[in-house]
Amino acid sequence: xxxxxxxxxxxTTGLSLGYRALWRLKYLxxxxxxxxERNLGDSPRERHxxxxxxxxxxxxxxxxxxxxxxxxxxxSRMEPRRRPGQ
Numbered sequence: 001x002x003x004x005x006x007x008x009x010x011x012t013t014g015l016s017l018g019y020r021a022l023w024r025l026k027y028l029x030x031x032x033x034x035x036x037e038r039n040l041g042d043s044p045r046e047r048h049x050x051x052x053x054x055x056x057x058x059x060x061x062x063x064x065x066x067x068x069x070x071x072x073x074x075x076s077r078m079e080p081r082r083r084p085g086q
Contacts, residue, residue: 002077003040006049009071014059015052023052041078050078 008027012020030045040046053074060067067075 006040006046006053006074006077007070008049009053009056009074011056011068011071013056013063013065013067015055023048047078050074054080 015023027045027048030048034045035043037043038046053071056071057067057075060071
């Protein structure tokens with residue numbers, strides 16, 4: 001499995017202005033106050049970047065459009081979190 005850091009997706013399809021602003025603040029907070037470097041699956045910062053890519057990918061699917069290759073690649077690198085009881 002590729003353990004390089006995930007890119008920050010620039011595509012904003014389906015992301016509101018408020019979500020993008022809060023996303024940047026949370027990412028900044030995780031960069032400053034978050035845990036030390038971890039592997040890809042355990043890093044909250046990498047999970048945060050993946051969540052954004054996954055939302056964009058799902059928004060493209062709902063709109064019937066094609067996401068760019070970087071978004072598809074980023075969303076495919078991690079698994080969605082399972083809620084308890086599923």
